[in-house]
Amino acid sequence: MIRVVLGLAVLVFGSTGGEIAITYGMKETGEPARLRPRELLQFLGRAVRNGWFWAGVPLMALSFYALLVLLSWEPISLVIPASAMSYVVGTLGAKYILGEQVSAARWAGVVLVCAGVALVAAG
Amino acid sequence: MSHESRLRIKTLVMVLAMVVCANAGDLMLKRGMSQIGAVQLTAAGVAHAFQLTVTNATIWTGIFFLIGFMTSYMTVLSWADYSYVMPAGAFGYALLTLLAVIFLHESVSLRRWVGVVMICVGVLLVGQTKPRTTEVASEALA
Secondary structure, eight states, rough: OOHHHHHHHHHHHHHHHHHHHHHHHHHHHOSSSSSHHHHHHHHHHTTTTTTTHHHHHHHHHHHHHHHHHHHHHOOOOOOOOHHHHHHHHHHHHHHHHHOOOOOOOHHHHHHHHHHHHHHHOOO | OHHHHHHHHHHHHHHHHHHHHHHHHHHHHHHHHHHHHOOSSHHHHHHHHHHHHHHHHHHHHHHHHHHHHHHHHHHHHTSSSSHHHHHHHTHHHHHHHHHHHHEEEEOOHHHHHHHHHHHHHHHHHHHHHOOOOOOOOHHHOO
């Protein structure tokens, strides 16, 4: 039980922490001028030279490995509903770390999505 | 086309690419890990599981799709809010249920249908908010 809770904590905080770092890095990188292969490759080239991207990658890798290990212990119908908490944790991070404006409508949507994902994955 | 609706359309296209790649990737990983079996949490067990993971073709197909997911995810996050993209991506769970019903004729529990409706309403709610509420580097420079 404790190992599952710890695994889920690594999964949730690793993925949201990593995604927030990557979002920060991508905003610093700036969007590609056009969505063509050439511009996309140039964008990816600039993106991988951003330090925040490389702060995010190991966190996401850690979270990914926690997911693989959890899936080998527990059924997907338990792992994914529990990891749906990351929608709420991620939105808190977006608001307080990235400074995004999370309106009441967006919060309501996030809470519905979080509960909905838990229900769908529970089967 | 106005700047606002262009932003919405390209965000939607990228979120769809994300959803397709993420679902295909997860499906392949789950299939691959089932082939490998339960991981023993000892140094030797983890090392053995790692070796099996990196030599499994199904796992690599999953990783290929996840690279596609990562590329579309990074691109969309260069202009859109994280708190917009993340919940919108959950539309994939609803889509998977619909595909399972239409193509695999799976029977779906009432609980799962309630979840699908909640996700769809949630994504619609998030979708009608502004995709971007912070400044973007390319605009800040202009």
